[in-house]
Amino acid sequence: MGGIAADRLRSIIERVERLEEERKALSGDIRDIFTEAKSAGFDVKVIRQIIRLRRQEPAEVEEQETLLDIYRRALGM
Amino acid sequence: MGGIAADRLRSIIERVERLEEERKALSGDIRDIFTEAKSAGFDVKVIRQIIRLRRQEPAEVEEQETLLDIYRRALGM
Amino acid sequence: MGGIAADRLRSIIERVERLEEERKALSGDIRDIFTEAKSAGFDVKVIRQIIRLRRQEPAEVEEQETLLDIYRRALGM
Amino acid sequence: MGGIAADRLRSIIERVERLEEERKALSGDIRDIFTEAKSAGFDVKVIRQIIRLRRQEPAEVEEQETLLDIYRRALGM
Structure with missing residues (x-):
């Protein structure tokens, strides 16, 4: 694979990883809200x-x- | 349910809905990157x-x- | 890997594959019943x-x- | 809902429940084989x-x- 294609591949992978990281953080935030809801008696x-x-x-x-x-x-x- | 509890419940639900919306948008962004990757021949x-x-x-x-x-x-x- | 271990590994894999096959068939049967239910107006x-x-x-x-x-x-x- | 439709609905539901039961049992059998595999060092x-x-x-x-x-x-x- 040439250098340009390799750079493109690396960029694709790093962008997906960053977005997956953010998505995982959001799932954690949602879980935290449900924990808060449970503590509040809901x-x-x-x-x-x-x-x-x-x-x-x-x-x-x-x-x-x-x-x-x-x-x-x-x-x- | 009293008004304070109702407000709290509404706040919990709206925050979860907002975060789920953001999470869905991120999943769409990830899908777009994979579409781009496929178009680039990966x-x-x-x-x-x-x-x-x-x-x-x-x-x-x-x-x-x-x-x-x-x-x-x-x-x- | 010795012959006995290889036989054991093969047996494990083939048994899992057989059970997964049966499970897939059951999922198909369940889907068929729902198709029947839909046709009957449910x-x-x-x-x-x-x-x-x-x-x-x-x-x-x-x-x-x-x-x-x-x-x-x-x-x- | 008439008696015939009710009988049909009940039959559909009971058949699905039976098949889901069998499918659950198969999943348990598969899990058991993996437990056996792990015990055997795989x-x-x-x-x-x-x-x-x-x-x-x-x-x-x-x-x-x-x-x-x-x-x-x-x-x-």
Whole structure:
């Protein structure tokens, strides 16, 4: 491999490594917030569920909750 | 839930959402670099392998490569 | 590596490969059932949620649903 | 939901649960083999690498190993 290609390869790898490092730091920050939430008496699993719900369209959430009720009743749950 | 607890819950959720947004953006940036690498003629799978190797201690990499050779020869690969 | 160790290594690898093959086939069978469910007009996401709920203790499910309601109301959702 | 649809839904869910149970058991069996391998003195990470290599075409493995060597040399690794 020529010197220019080698430099390009090195640049690609170093940029990916830097971004992966930042991404890992963010994951750590998110974990810290959940630890704080737990210490404050909140239920982390339920907070995650809230976050999932907020990502969806309200109409979609409502439709799925209606279906969930119907299926549960059909199964006697 | 009292107003103070509700504010705290909202703050926790919004901070997590912001950090998840940033993390998603970083994943997009990483994907873009791999797309660039592919366009430049590099093999993305091999670049990922290089990044994995660089994360490990050189002595550990060498030991595992020695073992890999031994196992392959034992299996006639 | 001696012949006995090589035989043992080969046996280990072949047994893992066989089990992974079976596991992959089961994943395919599960996917097929969800395809069948979709064709029959069921919502696959909601069925997955039902299966998750059935894995938990009923008391735990109820507690989390109560909390979810409280959190949603606190957030005005 | 009518009785026939409810029966169908129940059948779908119970079949998925059975297959997921079997899949979980297989994962446990695979874990047991790796525990056995470790006790016998083998390196589990290297065995996993061997299994990955055996899944690929030999020509593909060779090509990637050649590229890996080229990239490593270009990076002075």
